[in-house]
Amino acid sequence: MLEPGSNTDELNAELDRRYGSLIVAGRPYLEVFRECMAVSGTTVAPDKVLDRVERGHRLAVALDGVLSTGADGIAEAGVWRGFSARLMAILVAHRRPGWQGEGLVLIDSFEGLSAPRIEDASPSPDGWVVARHTTNFASGEDVVRQTLSDFPNAAIHAGWIPPVLDTLAERTYCFVHLDTDLFEPTAACLAYFSSRMTPGGCIVDDDYGSDLFPGVRRAWDRFARAAPGRFEVLESGQCLWTAAGGPGARG
Numbered sequence: 001m002l003e004p005g006s007n008t009d010e011l012n013a014e015l016d017r018r019y020g021s022l023i024v025a026g027r028p029y030l031e032v033f034r035e036c037m038a039v040s041g042t043t044v045a046p047d048k049v050l051d052r053v054e055r056g057h058r059l060a061v062a063l064d065g066v067l068s069t070g071a072d073g074i075a076e077a078g079v080w081r082g083f084s085a086r087l088m089a090i091l092v093a094h095r096r097p098g099w100q101g102e103g104l105v106l107i108d109s110f111e112g113l114s115a116p117r118i119e120d121a122s123p124s125p126d127g128w129v130v131a132r133h134t135t136n137f138a139s140g141e142d143v144v145r146q147t148l149s150d151f152p153n154a155a156i157h158a159g160w161i162p163p164v165l166d167t168l169a170e171r172t173y174c175f176v177h178l179d180t181d182l183f184e185p186t187a188a189c190l191a192y193f194s195s196r197m198t199p200g201g202c203i204v205d206d207d208y209g210s211d212l213f214p215g216v217r218r219a220w221d222r223f224a225r226a227a228p229g230r231f232e233v234l235e236s237g238q239c240l241w242t243a244a245g246g247p248g249a250r251g
């Protein structure tokens with residue numbers, strides 16, 4: 001789970017202190033988290049682990065909240081190696097016994113991030129700059145298939161957002177996870193998915209609070225000003241929008 005060479009004792013003690021008693025999908029949350037990291041082959045720098053664990057738990061709680069009420073589609077845009085997709089799948093399988101990925105829609109270029117737009121730039125002493133990830137997010141549909149090998153009916157759509165969205169079968173969704181880091185795919189996904197959400201369904205975005213990638217926040221702020229429903233920013237930096245009409249929404 002950690003990048004090679006990391007000192008783990010102190011970190012594991014802190015993880016146990018903060019998250020050791022949490023249960024998701026009937027299992028200790030940390031066990032599920034570590035499994036998803038290991039099976040997907042995802043590593044994280046030591047100084048990012050606590051943040052990653054926190055956001056994974058927020059994602060799990062948000063998804064579990066809508067799963068108890070519906071059986072509609074679930075989507076993720078920005079899959080990389082499938083860490084969060086597997087976490088979501090484990091949650092769904094716990095609520096829907098016998099489920100093997102039906103209605104789980106996973107979208108990624110598998111070639112990494114798309115070209116940034118002006119909305120992704122931040123001011124700096126040298127003018128407006130666009131941050132670059134140190135990670136190359138290229139992966140592969142086969143990598144995600146392997147990560148989700150026990151959920152063979154998940155649909156994996158390889159392609160660039162926005163155009164790949166036009167290839168999806170028409171359906172409704174109770175939960176969508178966005179994790180694409182950039183303005184254009186975030187704005188396109190919000191436009192596409194928001195009108196297809198079931199009442200009370202949720203869209204969670206991993207990147208709203210990112211200082212390095214302000215395009216996500218800009219896309220959400222434009223969307224949230226006009227969209228009916230409830231918008232909230234979580235302490236983790238994720239944001240969550242609940243579509244109007246359900247028990248957790250207003251508007």
Ligand SMILES: C[S@@+](CC[C@H](N)C(=O)[O-])C[C@H]1O[C@@H](n2cnc3c(N)ncnc32)[C@H](O)[C@@H]1O
Pocket residue numbers: 042077078079080081082083084085107108109110111112113114137138159160161162179180181182185
């Ligand atoms: C931060 S990673 C996703 C991390 C993943 N959710 C996880 O659990 O590890 C961002 C992903 O967004 C994808 N992506 C970024 N821009 C995209 C676009 N315009 N179309 C399709 N995929 C895109 C990248 O390929 C990358 O896999």
